[in-house]
Amino acid sequence: MRRFLPVLAAMLAAGSAAAADLPCAQVKLVVPYPAGGATDVAARVVAERLEAALKKSVIIETRPGATGNIGTIAVINSKPDGCTLLVNAAVIATFPHSFTKLNYDPIKDLAPVGGIGLTPTLLIAAPSVPANDIMGLVQLSKDRPAGLNFSTAGYGLLQHLAVEDIAQRTGAKFTHVVYKGGGQASTDLITARVDFGSFAAGTVSPLLQDGKLKALAVVQDIRSGLVPDVPTTAEQGLPGLNAGVHFMIFAPGATPKDVVAMLSDELRRLIGEPTMKERLLKIGFDPTPISTEEAAAIVRKTGETWAALIKRLDIKLD
Numbered sequence: 001m002r003r004f005l006p007v008l009a010a011m012l013a014a015g016s017a018a019a020a021d022l023p024c025a026q027v028k029l030v031v032p033y034p035a036g037g038a039t040d041v042a043a044r045v046v047a048e049r050l051e052a053a054l055k056k057s058v059i060i061e062t063r064p065g066a067t068g069n070i071g072t073i074a075v076i077n078s079k080p081d082g083c084t085l086l087v088n089a090a091v092i093a094t095f096p097h098s099f100t101k102l103n104y105d106p107i108k109d110l111a112p113v114g115g116i117g118l119t120p121t122l123l124i125a126a127p128s129v130p131a132n133d134i135m136g137l138v139q140l141s142k143d144r145p146a147g148l149n150f151s152t153a154g155y156g157l158l159q160h161l162a163v164e165d166i167a168q169r170t171g172a173k174f175t176h177v178v179y180k181g182g183g184q185a186s187t188d189l190i191t192a193r194v195d196f197g198s199f200a201a202g203t204v205s206p207l208l209q210d211g212k213l214k215a216l217a218v219v220q221d222i223r224s225g226l227v228p229d230v231p232t233t234a235e236q237g238l239p240g241l242n243a244g245v246h247f248m249i250f251a252p253g254a255t256p257k258d259v260v261a262m263l264s265d266e267l268r269r270l271i272g273e274p275t276m277k278e279r280l281l282k283i284g285f286d287p288t289p290i291s292t293e294e295a296a297a298i299v300r301k302t303g304e305t306w307a308a309l310i311k312r313l314d315i316k317l318d
Contacts (some may be wrong), residue, residue, distance in 0.1 A: 022259070023081050026056055027057070028083065028084045028085065029249070030063055030071045030086050032070060032071025033064050035062045038119060040062060042116050045280065046087075049270045069095070069103075072106075072110075075110075076109045076110065086249065087248075091157075093107065094306045094307065095317070098156055098310050098315045098316065098317045099316075099317050100316065111255050112249075112298075113292055114263075114267040118244045120219065120226060120286065121201070121244055122199055122201050126190055127211065129214075132216065135236060137172065137196060138171075141174060150177065152176065153179060159243060161315075163176070166233070168309075186203070201227055221239060224286055225286050226285075249267060260292055264292040269289070
């Protein structure tokens with residue numbers, strides 16, 4: 001056993017040296033959405049621990065606009081040396097299908113470093129709504145001449161697409177009511193001015209805990225650690241419907257593979273730490289300590305999964 005210790009020490013030293021050898025005094029995490037949102041919150045939690053892992057100062061730069069595309073393009077055009085990274089979600093793989101003019105290819109121009117966490121999508125309603133599961137909603141929509149209306153935090157989001165998918169699978173009569181954010185939408189849900197909603201778990205969990213809303217389903221195949229008592233869509237007869245928003249870190253596509261691998265190893269290690277897992281769960285993320293290859297596969301699958309539905313609904317985000 002002793003003869004392997006020098007080898008192990010050398011490997012650890014090599015990893016530390018690689019992190020220290022990034023050609024910059026600080027690493028920049030670009031958040032392409034306004035400060036205070038889910039992406040920004042996730043980035044700040046990760047930045048704090050990434051500083052120690054990389055032995056560099058890590059700063060957050062918010063560059064919002066154009067549904068995140070301004071900040072994303074800024075990272076794509078930055079020097080591919082591991083010093084400028086993007087915090088975004090795998091949903092950007094759907095953008096080539098929902099933007100008529102997109103000045104980048106999210107698959108070719110970005111290199112997924114690894115995962116931060118998955119924010120599951122929940123179907124929710126006021127306690128007064130006479131449906132307690134998906135099939136109850138479907139039947140209620142068929143019983144009412146005008147069907148049911150539902151709210152989300154924005155048109156074209158995965159939360160919106162998931163409900164449209166359910167409607168197509170079941171023949172339900174659902175009408176989308178578009179809100180510009182979760183605040184007013186949540187208020188109208190509580191008062192049952194809209195029949196049900198589709199939202200990221202982190203934004204509505206306090207309302208569920210207070211009994212102001214009830215959860216009908218988590219839109220994925222496997223139960224979430226955030227809401228372990230809520231049945232999945234798969235359990236309710238709709239398998240293969242996964243609308244969780246998977247937040248990740250990306251590097252510019254031309255970043256050397258050894259640099260991406262080093263960053264990926266450090267990110268996976270820190271996301272897998274028990275204290276980090278606990279922090280992420282508290283802010284609405286199921287932690288996802290995954291490799292760069294696993295992250296890339298998730299990004300590709302996200303684009304492929306939703307492309308046909310986006311085309312069928314003629315979703316346009318620009």
